[in-house]
Amino acid sequence: MFKLLKYALYDIVKSRFALLYTLFMVLVAISIYQVSDDLGKVSLSLMNIMIMIVPLIAAVFATTHFFNNLEFIELMLAQPVKRIHVFLSQLLAVILMLSLALIVGFGLPMVLWGADSSLITLLVVGVVLSAVFAGFAFLASVYTRDKAKAIGISLSLWIYFSLVYDGLVLYIIYSFADYPLEKATLALMMLNPVDLGRVLMLMQLDISALMGYTGAFFQEFFSEFMGVTLAGGMLLLWVLLPAMLAMMKFKKRDF
Template sequence: MTRVIRYIFNDILRTRFILFYTGFLLLSTFALFQLDSDFGKIVLSLLNIVLMVVPLVSVIFTTIHFFSSYEFIELMLAQPINRRVIFLSEYLAVASSLCMAYLIGVGVPFIMFGAGESVISLLVTGVFLTLVFVSLAFLSSVLTRDKSKAIGIALLFWFYFSLIYDGFVLWIIYSFSDYPLEKVTLTLIAFNPVDLARIIMLLQLDISALMGYTGAFYKNFFGSNMGILFSSGILFLWAIIPIYIALRIFNKKDL
């Protein structure tokens, strides 16, 4: 398995996309450090990047990569290698290279300028989001043979989780605003990895003071050991379940 991963990894590095991505993140982070000296503000601005850019880049890069390595997968399939190994190698190679790009791009400036606890959460949630969206993109890639269709599905996932779902949540809040909704929304949030990551990060920053009673309720929850366990468990499931389904489909797929 490590041999296969190494080859995919080299292939990914050769396309230079990962380098661009790393460079882009480095540049943005450095630029934010130049523009602002307030640590919390920088983390906050980066949060926008993490919530929008990281999932977007993850889904697009993953689907494009998957289809451009179709040949490689075909080649490997004729070899005495388990399908599962090939697929998981693809996942691990893509996910780890994207995570590395992210960790370097965002982490290095913070190491240079000094980091706080919220930065560690930022890095961890970014990595989780990468894993989740790479996972979702693999799922959309095995759902269809058509590359553009697959990118379409992957973008839909992204669009759904970063926009449509929130619209739905807002509608629920609006419709049931007379009821105590804290627990309901907590459940709803768990069904969207982007929201979950956003809330975890917001609660880390001192701007959570602006979130009033709801914020306090969430802070209580996510601040507790149970909450940390819950949120990381949910994010973990979000990464695991799509890739598991994708693996099952891939196992039965004709190539």
């Protein structure tokens, strides 16, 4: 397993994409740091990158990588190694590469110009969302035999979770405005990893607003041990669920 991961990681880290992605992140982080006067504003600007661009790149890259590596995966499958290990080594390599690019890309400017808790949260959210969407991408890839189709599915999932879902939630909130909605919306947020990541950031950036009205309910929820555990658990589930489903299919898939 670790041998497989070692080689998969070695290949992916040396790819041009890894370098470009890291460079892109460094440039984005540097320019945001240069333009913004305080850390709060840096977090704000980076947040859109983390919850929009990072999942998008993760989804597209992971799908492409899976199909580009299909022959290599086949070669591995002909070797005396477990299928699960082949799968996990590929997925983990993608996740590790994406995370590493983020950590280096954003971490470097952070070390240089400082960071606060919201920036650290942001980085964690970015890493988790990368993992979630890499999982989605692998899920789409193992269920289709066509690269274009798989990319289409990955993109659809990305659009669904970062745009369509919130539209539906807003619609629901609007439709049932006369009812107490706090618990329902909270539950709905749990069902979307992008929203979960975003809400964790809101707890840092918009705490004052969240303390007002029913917002206090959200704030209380996320400042309690149970709430944090639940949110973290759900995020973990979002990382594991697509990956597990993809792995189960991978075990039975024909190559």
